[in-house]
Amino acid sequence: MAVNFSQSRTKENLMRAFAGESQARNRYTIAAEEAENKGFYALKEIFLFTAEQERAHAARFYEFLKQEAGNTIEIDGTYPVDQSESLVELLNMAAHNERQEHEDVYPAFAKTAEEEGFQDVAYTFREIAEVEKVHGVRFTKLADMLKNETYYEKPEGDEWMCLNCGYIFKGTKLPTMCPVCHKERGYFIPACMAPYLGFEGSGYERKGE
Ligand SMILES: [Fe+2]
Numbered sequence: 001m002a003v004n005f006s007q008s009r010t011k012e013n014l015m016r017a018f019a020g021e022s023q024a025r026n027r028y029t030i031a032a033e034e035a036e037n038k039g040f041y042a043l044k045e046i047f048l049f050t051a052e053q054e055r056a057h058a059a060r061f062y063e064f065l066k067q068e069a070g071n072t073i074e075i076d077g078t079y080p081v082d083q084s085e086s087l088v089e090l091l092n093m094a095a096h097n098e099r100q101e102h103e104d105v106y107p108a109f110a111k112t113a114e115e116e117g118f119q120d121v122a123y124t125f126r127e128i129a130e131v132e133k134v135h136g137v138r139f140t141k142l143a144d145m146l147k148n149e150t151y152y153e154k155p156e157g158d159e160w161m162c163l164n165c166g167y168i169f170k171g172t173k174l175p176t177m178c179p180v181c182h183k184e185r186g187y188f189i190p191a192c193m194a195p196y197l198g199f200e201g202s203g204y205e206r207k208g209e
């Protein structure tokens with residue numbers, strides 16, 4: 001049944017989503033500071049990268065609210081206080097919220113939008129829900145690696161990229177600093193998560209090997 005946008009639940013859900021994304025963006029920016037304070041530059045970058053995507057989500061939802069420009073929209077909602085000095089906890093809390101968005105919140109908003117006749121909004125909620133899944137999986141993976149101490153060490157061998165100079169380290173345990181640029185090892189990111197790498201981590205062979 002088509003509904004007038006101004007009277008729709010979708011209008012409110014878009015504002016809820018805008019508020020949620022805006023807060024997620026800030027939570028990740030703040031978590032990035034915590035990661036940096038702990039010398040974990042790579043994790044800081046991952047938080048900032050994700051924060052920027054939450055900004056893009058917020059912008060997309062906000063755009064749908066354009067026709068309400070000049071009005072205020074009252075919403076109720078619950079928002080998490082995800083504060084911790086533990087990076088593992090910050091990652092797990094972030095993953096939890098991402099999962100909720102992916103599994104419950106955005107699918108429900110999409111369904112309502114569809115019922116109210118806003119197909120493009122429904123599509124956007126569904127596709128952004130898929131992005132949140134990726135966010136959640138990545139945060140969980142990182143939390144597990146930190147918790148199990150497999151971020152810097154992989155008995156079966158792995159590859160890492162230094163985010164400062166691009167050097168690829170191959171082995172079972174990262175040195176305490178990058179052998180090329182001498183930045184601390186917090187600059188290294190596992191190859192499977194390295195940006196712009198251009199090859200599968202496990203398929204990489206250094207020249208001459
Ligand atoms: Fe998002």
Ligand SMILES: [Fe+2]
Nearest residue numbers: 098131132135
């Ligand atoms: Fe997300």
